[in-house]
Amino acid sequence: MDLADKIYKWLDDRFKLRELLPPIVKHPAPENVISNPLYCLGGTAFLCFLILVVTGIFLAMYYKPTPEEAYKSVEHIMTEVPFGSLIRSMHHWAANVMIAAVMLHMIRIYFMGAYKKPRELNWVVGIFLLLITTTFGFSGYLLPWDQLAFWATKIGTGIAGSIPVMGEYISLILMGESDIGAETLTRFFALHVLILPATIVALLGLHFMMVRIQGISGRL
Numbered sequence: 001m002d003l004a005d006k007i008y009k010w011l012d013d014r015f016k017l018r019e020l021l022p023p024i025v026k027h028p029a030p031e032n033v034i035s036n037p038l039y040c041l042g043g044t045a046f047l048c049f050l051i052l053v054v055t056g057i058f059l060a061m062y063y064k065p066t067p068e069e070a071y072k073s074v075e076h077i078m079t080e081v082p083f084g085s086l087i088r089s090m091h092h093w094a095a096n097v098m099i100a101a102v103m104l105h106m107i108r109i110y111f112m113g114a115y116k117k118p119r120e121l122n123w124v125v126g127i128f129l130l131l132i133t134t135t136f137g138f139s140g141y142l143l144p145w146d147q148l149a150f151w152a153t154k155i156g157t158g159i160a161g162s163i164p165v166m167g168e169y170i171s172l173i174l175m176g177e178s179d180i181g182a183e184t185l186t187r188f189f190a191l192h193v194l195i196l197p198a199t200i201v202a203l204l205g206l207h208f209m210m211v212r213i214q215g216i217s218g219r220l
Helices: 003-015 017-025 037-062 070-079 084-111 120-141 147-161 167-175 182-214
Strands: none
Touching (some): 003 017, 037 182, 070 084, 084 120, 147 182, 167 182
16 A cells, blocks of 8 residues: 555545545536537636646745835846746746636636526626636736836726726725835735635635536536
């Protein structure tokens, strides 16, 4: 018996994994899902999220969220940290692919009518996941603290500030001050590595639970 078998047996003796796991993992997918790549968009987005989590942890070990050190730390990652350029590139492209996959996934759900009864609540959760995914991209854009990031954030916060009634307050919450500065960078970093990840994990758990209970909808 190898180490993995010993660990599994130790856990099984205490948590009865053989009784708990089969109903969860042994759930055959419908034929239309297996043969149609459009049904893989949600899984693609989740795979990208896992890549973002792993690469993001490595990047956070070297990144310094201050105006004086942010750009230098990114430059250090790209030029001096072993495999730093590869990890940052993976993080960058996984973020872009995730946003595209989530958008295409929502489009597929809409045009195939999979948002209808009894899956209305899961559609609402999906809308929130789409908003959080795009906010992930927006909040991460400022972190390199270069000219492109600064002016892109300037435009983004300006758009948020133009929302009637609440715009001024939203802009203040995002920036923390009247203009983009140290407070803004700190808030975007906290949003990117703490608030959004915790929120998206909770929503993903709810999303997967409802998919597991209700099943995958075919074309209507």
